[in-house]
Amino acid sequence: MGIRLTSPDVVAPLSPTSVATREPQQDRSRATRARLLGSAISCLAELGWSASTVAVVAEHAGVSRGAAQHHFPTREALFTAALEHVTHERGAQLRRQAAEHRAELDTEAIVSLVFELFGGTFFRAALMLWVAAAADDALRTQIVPLEARIGREVHRVVVDLLGVDEHLPGVRETVQATLDLARGLGLANLLSDDSARRAGITRQWASMLDATLPGRSASA
Structure with a gap:
């Protein structure tokens, strides 16, 4: 089951499927990074540091863990x-x-x-x-x-x-x-x-x- 968090002042992640169909690779990379940054703030605020692993943030952002670690190694x-x-x-x-x-x-x-x-x-x-x-x-x-x-x-x-x-x-x-x-x-x-x-x-x-x-x- 996906993680659902309420984040009134953080933009919700875009659908990775819709983004992938209309953006070239460089734009997709920037969009993925932006989703990860927004989700990191949301997860940290709602779940705290201990529970906010890279895997949790990646799931909230709608991207793979590998994609997350490509942008942010740690x-x-x-x-x-x-x-x-x-x-x-x-x-x-x-x-x-x-x-x-x-x-x-x-x-x-x-x-x-x-x-x-x-x-x-x-x-x-x-x-x-x-x-x-x-x-x-x-x-x-x-x-x-x-x-x-x-x-x-x-x-x-x-x-x-x-x-x-x-x-x-x-x-x-x-x-x-x-x-x-x-x-x-x-x-x-x-x-x-x-x-x-x-x-x-x-x-x-x-x-x-x-x-x-x-x-x-x-x-x-």
Whole structure:
């Protein structure tokens, strides 16, 4: 029996048969890789690290285990690639949304978007991998540099959204505090709906950013 998982913010794998009939080999390879990355996030979020083997991810993606290992020789390579890929995609999407609605985004709306980065299937998957890495030295050696790259990417996105100069005193630390707060709220929301409390924190933090970030209140 195939594995069925619910993944509201991860696109479900395409049918391998339909893809194979209409795409040349290179496109099929890219499509297979994309299915594997999406399924890796879904499986990790729903099943946890121990249960999310390459075989399980391959079945969820609708591809053979051999095809999965062709793209990703190890389980660690598959999941680190999945997290990095989703981070880049979500960052790019956030930048597009900001560019399209720049005039409409006040500080509170920006803070809300940042907080939303740390939620849903992606955040749960990342958390599962972090917990596993804490107890696995080999996995940790891969996750630590990945987390550093992801952290830098997300930090740049937030700086761009706020339109601030992080070379000015206190700006970099304030942006990082925003990310740390977002991560904490994401953890608080894992076991129960924390949206009501989060709304009040969002408003208050936005007000603090306007009061403390050089140039932010003028652009809000």
